[in-house]
Amino acid sequence: EAGVVQSPRYKIIEKKQPVAFWCNPISGHNTLYWYLQNLGQGPELLIRYENEEAVDDSQLPKDRFSAERLKGVDSTLKIQPAELGDSAVYLCASSFSSEDNEQFFGPGTRLTVL
Amino acid sequence: GNSVTQMEGPVTLSEEAFLTINCTYTATGYPSLFWYVQYPGEGLQLLLKATKADDKGSNKGFEATYRKETTSFHLEKGSVQVSDSAVYFCALKWGTYKYIFGTGTRLKVLA
Numbered sequence: 623e624a625g626v627v628q629s630p631r632y633k634i635i636e637k638k639q640p641v642a643f644w645c646n647p648i649s650g651h652n653t654l655y656w657y658l659q660n661l662g663q664g665p666e667l668l669i670r671y672e673n674e675e676a677v678d679d680s681q682l683p684k685d686r687f688s689a690e691r692l693k694g695v696d697s698t699l700k701i702q703p704a705e706l707g708d709s710a711v712y713l714c715a716s717s718f719s720s721e722d723n724e725q726f727f728g729p730g731t732r733l734t735v736l
Numbered sequence: 737g738n739s740v741t742q743m744e745g746p747v748t749l750s751e752e753a754f755l756t757i758n759c760t761y762t763a764t765g766y767p768s769l770f771w772y773v774q775y776p777g778e779g780l781q782l783l784l785k786a787t788k789a790d791d792k793g794s795n796k797g798f799e800a801t802y803r804k805e806t807t808s809f810h811l812e813k814g815s816v817q818v819s820d821s822a823v824y825f826c827a828l829k830w831g832t833y834k835y836i837f838g839t840g841t842r843l844k845v846l847a
Contacts, residue, residue, distance in 0.1 A: 626779065653833070664740075664825050664837025665780070678833075713779065720833040723768060723787065727779030 624648070626728035628714050634734045640702035643731045647695070647716030654691060655725065656699050657713040665713050671697065672720065701733075709735045738763045742826045742838035749816055750846050757811040757841045759800075759826035769793075769802050769809040770827040774840070780825060783811075816845045 627646040635641050647654050652673050657665035668687070670678040673694035682689065686705070691697040701708055711732050715725040743758040761769065768787040772780040784793030789804035798813045811824060826838040 663839050664827070665835075666837075667835065670833060715779075723770075723785055723829070724782045725780075725835075727772075727781070729777065729779045 626714055626716055626726050628712075628728035628731055630731055631729060632732050632734075634736065635704055636736050637706055638703040640700065641704050641733060642701075643699045643712050643714075643733075645697045645699070645714030645728060647697075647714070648726055651716035651718055651726070652694070653717045653720050653722070654697050655715040655717075656689060656697070657715065659711040659713055659730065661710070668699070670720070704733075704735045706735050709733055738767070738828060738830060738834075738836055740826050740828050740836050740838040742824075742841055744839075745823075745842035746844050747841060748844045748846065751818055752815045753845075755811070755813040755816045755820075755843070757824055757826075757843070759809045759811065759838060761807050761809065761826075761828050763807075763828055763830055765830055767828045767830040769800070770829065771798070771800055771809070771811050772825040772827060772837070774823045774825065776822070783824070816843070818845045818847050821845045 629644050654671040656668040659665045669682045671691045689699045711730040713730045714728045717725045739762045741760050770785045771783040773783045774780045784795040786793040786802035792801045800809050800811045823840045823842045825840045828836045
């Protein structure tokens with residue numbers, strides 16, 4: 623069974639440019655998470671989806687970040703415009719439900735903003 | 737608020753040495769506790785978990801006991817291998833889905 627798939631794995635852009643990250647969760651997983659992981663830190667939740675509904679986006683900087691999960695399966699996280707401080711690893715995770723005690727993480731997208 | 741504190745790394749050990757990575761937490765209520773492992777170039781993987789006080793989680797020779805009296809969940813392994821080299825994250829879950837992760841501890845095991 624395939625795990626959580628993320629692309630691209632690496633992205634280098636100049637500041638003020640837009641960037642998008644894609645995530646395909648494990649088949650049948652209704653809950654999808656986007657996390658931000660800064661260097662030397664643990665993951666921090668950006669947004670959580672239950673199927674296609676964003677049920678917790680309180681930590682998402684909405685002035686420049688947006689996300690969607692239109693059909694309740696794969697998801698896209700976008701930054702526009704990117705800032706130097708956005709350089710980090712963006713992790714996607716999924717679980718069967720929010721109550722499930724195991725999240726499955728993708729390998730992440732490492733973003734470098736120059 | 738809730739928080740997780742784990743020991744800073746890197747932790748460098750020789751093969752077959754005993755491993756302890758300390759993790760303490762602050763939380764209201766009754767959180768669940770987890771250890772995740774991240775191998776180079778891969779995503780985080782659940783290593784073990786404990787959902788109530790005095791529970792012991794175990795997997796692949798690793799163990800951790802949920803100690804409410806000391807608010808701790810220390811990770812231990814009796815004999816580490818080179819293949820255990822990775823970053824280990826302690827995490828706390830409260831409510832339905834709220835997670836807090838520690839900063840991670842890098843383990844290097846030398847042959």
